[in-house]
Amino acid sequence: MAWITLTEPNGNAVWLSSDQLVRIRIPATGEAQPAAKAIVDLGNGQQAVQETPDQIVAQLTLSAAKARKKASHLKAPPTRSRKVHARRENPRGAR
Numbered sequence: 001m002a003w004i005t006l007t008e009p010n011g012n013a014v015w016l017s018s019d020q021l022v023r024i025r026i027p028a029t030g031e032a033q034p035a036a037k038a039i040v041d042l043g044n045g046q047q048a049v050q051e052t053p054d055q056i057v058a059q060l061t062l063s064a065a066k067a068r069k070k071a072s073h074l075k076a077p078p079t080r081s082r083k084v085h086a087r088r089e090n091p092r093g094a095r
Helices: 053-074
Strands: 003-007 011-015 021-025 039-044 047-048
Touching: 003 047, 003 053, 011 047, 021 047, 039 053
Parallel strands: none
Antiparallel strands: 003 011, 021 039, 039 047
């Protein structure tokens, strides 16, 4: 999951998760405030932002690359190897 920070048309910061992103589009005439250069459609609504669609895609790409790099540095927990011991015969034949 990648998070990015964008700017609402009024100048406030807004955090968006790539998991909720459905599409990025240019606003239709009169759909959003003049400062909005893109509309981000989300699974639970939409958000007008000042960034262009290309800027949003660039942020998503960078954020995803950082997340992959971070995940690649995490090590899996060590596994416990099951030791198998060979049964030794008693050299004297006694128990």
